[in-house]
Amino acid sequence: MFTSMRQGDEKPKVTRELLLRVLTYAKPYWWHIAGMLLTILASSALSVFTPLIFRQLIDTILPNKDVNKLVMFALALLLVPLLNGGISVIQRKLNVTVGEGVIYDLRVALFVRLQRMSLRFFTNTKVGELMSRLNNDVVGAQNAISNTIVGIATNLIEAAAILIVMLSLEWRLTLGSVLVLPLFILIARRLGERLRVIAREAMDLNAQMNAHMNETLNIGGALLVKLFGRSNDEGERFRQRAAGVRDMGIQRAVIGSSFFVMIGLVSTVGTALVYGYGGWLVIEDKFTIGTIVAFGSYLGTLYGALQGLAGAPVEFSTSMVSFERVFEIIDLPHDIEEKKDALILKDVKGELAFENISFKYSINENIMLSEVKRYGSMANVTAVMSGGKKTTDDGPQTMPKGKNGQSSMVNHQDERPASDSPEAAQTSQAREVALEGISFKAAPGQLIALVGPSGAGKTTLTYLIPRLYDPTSGIIRIDGHDLRDVTLDSLAASIGMVTQETHLFHDTIRTNLTYAKMDATQAEIESAARAANIHEFVMGLPDGYDTTVGERGYRLSGGEKQRVALARVILKNPRILVLDEATSSLDSESEALIQDALKRVMAGRTSIVIAHRLSTILAADLILVMDRGRIVEQGTHDELLATGGLYSQLYETQFRGEKV
Structure with a gap:
């Protein structure tokens, strides 16, 4: 044009x-x-x-x-x-x-x-x-x-x-x-x-x-x-x-x-x-x-x-x-395209399969928005704070960044480089390819636990399930269907996700909960809140479920926000659950109640959980141990301990001494 x-x-x-x-x-x-x-x-x-x-x-x-x-x-x-x-x-x-x-x-x-x-x-x-x-x-x-x-x-x-x-x-x-x-x-x-x-x-x-x-x-x-x-x-x-x-x-x-x-x-x-x-x-x-x-x-x-x-x-x-x-x-093309004849998922069982998945956080300039020059080369994105510009291939370039300002050379979002984490493996997690050769299968109703050093690629893997990104190569299937062959709306309806960084709208608790199900009744709202151990807290507020949570939910504590987010996904009632550190901010008493609730919620559902708690790992049907974007070990808790590999090291530094 x-x-x-x-x-x-x-x-x-x-x-x-x-x-x-x-x-x-x-x-x-x-x-x-x-x-x-x-x-x-x-x-x-x-x-x-x-x-x-x-x-x-x-x-x-x-x-x-x-x-x-x-x-x-x-x-x-x-x-x-x-x-x-x-x-x-x-x-x-x-x-x-x-x-x-x-x-x-x-x-x-x-x-x-x-x-x-x-x-x-x-x-x-x-x-x-x-x-x-x-x-x-x-x-x-x-x-x-x-x-x-x-x-x-x-x-x-x-x-x-x-x-x-x-x-x-x-x-x-x-x-x-x-x-x-x-x-x-x-x-x-x-x-x-x-x-x-x-x-x-x-x-x-x-x-x-x-x-x-x-x-x-x-x-x-x-x-x-x-x-x-x-x-x-x-x-x-x-x-x-x-x-x-x-x-x-x-x-x-x-x-x-x-x-x-x-x-x-x-x-x-x-x-x-x-x-x-x-x-x-x-x-x-x-x-x-x-x-x-x-x-x-x-x-x-x-x-x-x-x-x-x-x-x-x-x-x-x-x-x-x-x-x-x-x-x-x-005119920007969609990075995540939906096929014209895409299949609408119905009666989802929850079978999930990764087939030789690789993924890299690369930038496609054709789907990016240029900041200053609106014509010619589309490669001049201006940084907000420094004012620096991404230049041509002959000059320095700003790498794509996640929530913590981490470039794609490491990983993405809330997974920090391994050297910053006390439980990290000695080898650095910095790399160009975020995921490489990932293959596993989750049967309906199974609980899959993801463990590994920070930056190993666990969050990235979970982001591929609801098609927040598409893999660079390989196929992800849900009930045998390639994710790229199904409609985005029906896929989103089948998956419930609680991310590590919880986002709440500047609105009431009720509105934030019913975002998962617009026509939810008061009984359904309260049932979900009870399952997430947040109902009693909400009822103790001056306006109950009509209490405004503030910008991004900052009027609530970290644990309270996570419990609201968990109640929201429970209200959605999806066939596949993806939990990224869903209980990391809870105190011991609340976590115990949440863990009990999660057992009921995950029953009959396929659950992919980034696990930093021994109780979750012990309940898992399959544990995937990740390091530098690869699955290096998989099996049950006892099987992995017996091998004496990375999982055994992580168990010694993170989980030994925890009460189950």
Whole structure:
């Protein structure tokens, strides 16, 4: 859709394809647009009458002292603006309907698209950048349809109507008045290009500022800033970003003002020519005073229309920048694709099989969102805090990062490098391939325990089950079906997952629980909460299940959040359970109750548990011992202890001495 260009070229080329695509967003509102055109025609016709009324008053009515016509024409002067006012209200309503409709359509299209993007996309894209696309760019894009295109149509119709009337009055004066038109075009082109560049830079700076605010003003970021005493540093960093936005806004305002000042000066040249030549014609008795007054009035309106047309390319190209940014997201291919004829899973038994699975946290630039340059190379993602950029292959590159800022060379998310963990194996877990040659089978109802040093690939393995990522090679099957052959929604409905880092919405406990089952009854909610040992705690709160948990659930303790998350997955009632350290933050008493509840919940379900508790390991039908992305041992607790391998080492450092 976009024309290729050099990396440093700041001028996006507006192609026919882009224009046609923009106009498709106006298609659902063509009745409204047609109504606007009718109101424009009516308003333009009325604007022609007023100067003619003045001409008639000056040349005929006043010299002849015709009182009756004077009253009639005076009433006409009152009626014309009244009619124009009514028409403008109708036009405004139609215009706003189109504008807000386009904003709605673009926002929904963007949000729906983003909902289907993979986890890989979100771990490499700043939230502030997405917010900028959904807010600033969408509003800027609709301006092209609801304001710019309407403005062009209004000015064209108005200019054409006035030129016809002016030519009928005096063709020589009319030609003199349009002699300045080339100056309009020259100024609009020169300053318009500069305004286009400034508009793009202003959007980029706004996106960076929004991203910084999102990083530091969410509860996690705010807590980190306070703990490390970086309030002053973050204030200074924000001042720098805000200063960039401020300076760009000043540049935009000054150049825009200069543009209209210069256009105004050009208009005065035309006005001087017309009044000078027209005055000479009056002196020579070839022109009436009323005609030159009418001509002067038409001239102001004509130049206003020409000024609008001269500025239209600037406004339109600015809107095109916004459309480019919106379309960039809409056009991003899905990393996790759903086949058109995908199978809907029904009556899931819960059989799960990994067949020679390998996985690498690589970045596919085709599915990533570029930050600053919206064209050419898509490889320039700007870091939020450092401001560093990912460059071409010849320069340094920023690796994709997980929650702890860990690059793909190690592993992902909450699995730290082994050297940071007291129970780690002596060998480092840092590597390029996250998983390699993983094969195992979980029969329906079996409990599979994953153990191994931090960073060994346990969390990564669990992320492949609900297709948060697709394996680089190999096949994962559920009830014999390749995961890539089933619908994403039915797969999600079959799997319940409790991650190590629990996320709760800034809403009530009830809302967070029913996110798993929207139509859950109070009895079902309480039953799930009791199973997770959280019901009594909730009932002790002032508002019970209607208590707001705060941003990301920060009003609750770590154990309380995990129990709410466990209750949520219990309420979902999936056939496959994936538990990543689900009880790691609980005290001994709560954990004992949870373990008892988990036995009932996991009964008859396939369960994949990242186990750091001996009780879970002893209950497992199969233990998979992972190291450096591979399954190095598998078997039952007794079998693995007998081998004297890695599991035996882990048992000695982590599990020996635990009470079961």
